[in-house]
Amino acid sequence: DERVWLSVRVVTLSKKRRLLLARDITRLRRLEEMRRDFVANVSHELRTPLTVMSGYVEALLETEAGGNPARERALKRMQEQTRRMQTLVADLLHLSRLELDQKGRQLEPCPVAGVVDGVYEEALGLSGGRHRVELEQDRGLGLLCQPDELRSAFSNLVSNAVRYTPEGGSIRIRWYRDGNGEACFAVTDSGTGIDPVHLPRLTERFYRVDVGRSRETGGTGLGLAIVKHVLTHHDGRLTVESEPGRGSTFTCRFPAGRAVRLGGGDEEADG
């Protein structure tokens, strides 16, 4: 690859004089690409051994059932941890894929109601009756999008809400158009909340407010990084409002021009 990457800036000095500043960022780009490929390759290579391990653990658990309780406990722990590694590897691969084809794929006008229904069901399942879960959605509001990507972003927000909200709390899921026409998917929880100092770094890979708690609850630390990438791909953005001890609202906002009104089979882009 012989390409050279330049970062260019024009500075106006006076009416007649302008300064062109060019910086060679080729090395930086290459390093970034190497990092991305490395992570993708390692994750890919880890997948097969993990599948083999989880297969054997599963088989041993079946034959050990009702046998030695200490061994059964040990095997259960191994199963949990193998699953955790599998989730982590899947998230890492997902993230590298998102980084690779940022703008490559076609976005199509899709109904979003089904996706929202799906993540609502998921919230109910994850909560297992420990929270009050509410859904409120504009069923005719569609979006120019990649529905699978959308599902993964929404699902990450919903699982975080369940994860960081103690028993007895509430979770509210909304899909709506707000005053300025943006299409919004919002998840509000009455959970732990987040101290404002953490907000700017929340979507960084592996950034966690409370490492212990996140691990304990099964988080990979990659959820919000995935959300951010999916939103970038859709020209959207994530906003977070949170108050420690009271809860948080995570909102995915999509530009008005991406919203689609669905009704009677007719689809019409508006906004």
Ligand code: ADP
């Ligand atoms: P994790 O897998 O650790 O949840 P995420 O990228 O999804 O990773 O989130 C990053 C961090 O942001 C979490 O570790 C947690 O500290 C914080 N966080 C995310 N969602 C919430 C929420 N709904 N309430 C409180 N804290 C949250």
